[in-house]
Amino acid sequence: MSTDNREDIRDRIENKRDDLVDLVSELVNQRSVTGNEKPAQEVVSSRLEARGLEVDTWEPDADELRDHPGFFETSSYVEQGYDDRPNVAATRDGVGDGRSLTLSGHVDVVPVDEDEWSYDPWDPTVEDGRLYGRGSNDMLGGVASIIVAYEALDELDIELAGDLTIQTTVEEEDGGPGGVLSALERGYQPDAAIITEPSGLPNIGMASAGVMYFRIDVPGKSAHAARGYAGVNAIGKAAEIYRALDELDRERKSRISYEPAFRQNPRLEGHETNLNVGTIEGGDWPSTVPSGVVLEGRIGWPPGETREEVRADVEAAVREVTETDEWLSDHPPEFEWVGWNAAPHELDTDEEIVQLARENAETITGETTTFGGGSGGNDERFYNRYYDIPCPSVGPRGENIHAADEYVEIDSLVETAQTLALTAVDWCGTAE
Structure with missing residues (x-):
């Protein structure tokens, strides 16, 4: 792809900044605490359907997953089951024989003690380049960046050679087997994946605890x-x-x-x-x-x-x-x-998908990537440990995850979407 076309992608996403902020805000409004993911998933489904994508929506089946070494009964499953807790995926088929890629994020968020907050956790506030709200950084901001990255490619009529799947999942905050593991077992097994956990772009996550x-x-x-x-x-x-x-x-x-x-x-x-x-x-x-x-x-x-x-x-x-x-x-x-x-996981940072993401993140931010991880559990382990599918974390900057006054930096939302779009182009290839 020419330099001009790459700049077109970056410019298109920059021009969608307000739309990106609005989408994060709409997702935060859904109060999608683990167990109540459906309202946020309906927002995602509607957005993807508006792009003409055929959306696959399904509820996890614990009995089908039970024998998998990565499965366990989460506390939310024990209390609520998986009814009305859908996963969502939509694939844009490639026009050639390029490699496939999944961009994935979870829509569940952790509860809040509203008395601790300086802002309304469910009605986002934009202030000094930050968007405050529960889940804005972990990880509804990343989910919105995925959607906007895809929309920019669609609006520019960029045809990828490989399949691109947009995927949003449930219960990551509780362990995730009903989310990403369920998607993998449903057949969503790409050549590579990226999860938009808030890695702090240009930093990239390569391990989990x-x-x-x-x-x-x-x-x-x-x-x-x-x-x-x-x-x-x-x-x-x-x-x-x-x-x-x-x-x-x-x-x-x-x-x-x-x-x-x-x-x-x-x-x-x-x-x-x-x-x-x-x-x-x-x-x-x-x-x-x-x-x-x-x-x-x-x-x-x-x-x-x-x-x-x-x-x-x-x-x-x-x-x-x-x-x-x-x-x-x-x-x-x-x-x-x-x-x-x-179980923990560690990803080899020499994997091509990691290096492509790094190159794009450094070009876009003008800063040097640090590879980190291993202090918390996350969904990347399902790809890396059990399916040998390389999957780094590439997500925005922010602070106060799981704490009062959680926020995401709006500039980094734009940069994340730009990094995702360009990495998809590089990994999947284009029609020409």
Whole structure:
């Protein structure tokens, strides 16, 4: 493709800046917290159908996915199932024998505590070049960039030699098997893929963390507080287990290092792995010795360990407390792994799709790419681990993901769409 045509693509997307902002805002308005993805998917479907694309919409089938090594029952599936939680995909067929590409993003977002926000999280605010709203950066901004990139190619009548699939999926924030894994098993298996997780363009994501959740039921023995000698306080026993897990977290941090995790964020150095007890529930009355406590936690880790090795670490820490405590040795806690059960992945940055994205991102932004990742779980692992399909993260810049006042930089939305469009041209080839 000529330099002039490449400039035409960039200019067309730049001219669609306001439309891009409006689309992100419309998606944020849908309040698509995990489990309620359908309204956002209807926006996507309508937009793709308006371009004359045949849109494939389907609900995941857990029974069809259950035997896959990447599947697990997410908490949202356990609570709600997959009814009315559609995935969406539409393919523009190539006109030649070029390579196929999928541009993919998730439409679910995490909940908000509105009291923490300076802005309305569901009615986006544009201020100082930023768009504030829940999901604006993670990752409705990336979804909008995909759609606008495709629309620009369509408006310029650029015919790709290879198939281009636009795909939006559910439940990534809860682990993703009902989303990207379901799409792959449905047959959407391209030669390469790009997911627009907010990598911070020109930076590109090339790794994800393993993530697992666990639950520990700690038994005690109830009694009136005035006769506490007759009971066993489950909160106290749970505290002993918490201290053991906290010590394990410090020990693991001292021996585990993964440079890509802190290349872009130096504060992550020494925190590449993390073990967090996130909830504790127990007791029912101040005057009663509690008879049970439930701890729930998460462990995350970068590439380098298997899930089996990490499970063994955590279980050993709990077992040591159990075996050395007089009460717990006779009344052992019930330990189980629940929810998130994702292995880490690492992508070779020499893969051609990664280098094409890098070249375009650097040209468009005028800055140098840093390859990072490995601090959080994401959907790219499904492509890279299980199907040998190279898939980097290429997405916009922003801050406060999963926190109050989340925002995305509007300039980076435009740059992301430009990078996606040009990378699609380079990877798929064109008619001429």
